[in-house]
Amino acid sequence: MATIISDVPHLTPKEHQQLGKDARKALPREEIGVWAPTASRVNPTQMLLDQAVTRVPELIPIRHARMLVSPFTFFRGAAGIMAADLGNRVNTGLIAQLAGDAHLSNFGGFATAERELIFDLNDFDETLPGPFEWDLKRLAASLAVAGREIGLSEQQRRRVTTGSVAAYRNAMRDFAQMRHTEVWNQRLDADDVLRRLASDGGAKRVTNFSRVMAKARSRDNLRAQAKLATQVDGRAQLISAPPLMVRIDELASAEVLLETHDRVAEMLVQYRRSLAVERGRLVGLYRYVDAARKVVGVGSVGTRCWVVLLEGRDEHDPLLLQVKQAEASVLEGHLPPSEYREHGRRVVEGQRLMQAAGDPLLGWFRTAGFDGVERDFYVRQLWDWKISPDIASMDAPGLGIYAQMCGWTLARAHARSGDRGAIAGYLGKSEVVDQALADFAEVYADQNEEDYQQVLLAAENGLIPIALEF
Incomplete structure (x- = not known):
């Protein structure tokens, strides 16, 4: 009889999958995107003031000014607000190591120790084990907010968001069928990105990304x-x-x-x-x-x-x-x-x-x-071939390709620590979760705009300090 060397349940692939299907009883897939503010919802302005207590006082006005450039920059700084919103909802109970702030600008390129350029998550200030869908909701909402920023229609935004969630779902199903070491060796390197762009984005995007890669390799x-x-x-x-x-x-x-x-x-x-x-x-x-x-x-x-x-x-x-x-x-x-x-x-x-x-x-x-x-x-x-996405320059197809890369990457990150078979079992093969999270993304983007306007008004009324130079 084999000896178990860890405290992770040693189940068959079918048993892992069944755990995920059982989680649908606690949170049906159709309801994973349901969200509405509660009467006791955190006040966004007050949360920013509370966060300022432990920070360098003279830099707080710069933070507020950077957040108030647009609803998208506000969203980037509002991880605490969204965490409070997610914490008030029923979750799947399927735990993975979370990035904690998996919005689309927290993905990018950088060099490995072997001097290869790869695409991955790059911000972990908020990392903590938690329900896998919290990261996925943060990513989906960021795509809706960014899509509005660059002028995409609601139909275009939904296509981008569902594409990202589908990429996560399909990747997790693939990872559930792999050996553990195979999963841990998965990565998205520069050549993979070029192949995706050549397949989906055309010659112009390949040329542009090749220039970005050359520039990144000079950032040493x-x-x-x-x-x-x-x-x-x-x-x-x-x-x-x-x-x-x-x-x-x-x-x-x-x-x-x-x-x-x-x-x-x-x-x-x-x-x-x-x-x-x-x-x-x-x-x-x-x-x-x-x-x-x-x-x-x-x-x-x-x-x-x-x-x-x-x-x-x-x-x-x-x-x-x-x-x-x-x-x-x-x-x-x-x-x-x-x-x-x-x-x-x-x-x-x-x-x-x-x-x-x-x-x-x-x-x-x-x-x-x-x-x-x-x-x-x-x-x-500080610098090691770092690439940051230029969201403002993206069109609908470009954001769609990027969103799918983020979805695949997030699934790979979760598959290393979470029960990938159970997560895949919960998500299933249909587009139910894709559509539900696209609904959530639009509703939460509306809420983000309301929060942005509230904090902007507070700044105009002198309730929070903002800097002129930021």
């Missing part, structure tokens, strides 16, 4: 140093462009400046301990040169984020790291807390579990600031 440490650093008295230092990027020397008082630089160096030592031994040895070959606070993203603005410049054998051997604060996931108020005490580790472990191939220098640490407050951080390479 030397390019980052050329853009973000300069030479002063023969020594490299990061540039300062307040308020979006400010050198540590300009943030710290003269009395604690030396201690501040020493603390950064100590943090890097802590960070190295979270890496595999050989990766820690690699980072140990570099010396600390400079650091600057940098504003990144939309929803993340206000959390503490740093660019750290390291130097290897000489000034032509730079390594730029991003050190980003990790707070509690927005999902934690609605799901069991993380098994990890440190939120930096929560982010890192979730990313390692979900990504097909992650940043080899991904790590974490916890440290206390000058105010005595302990905070968690995770560390990754």
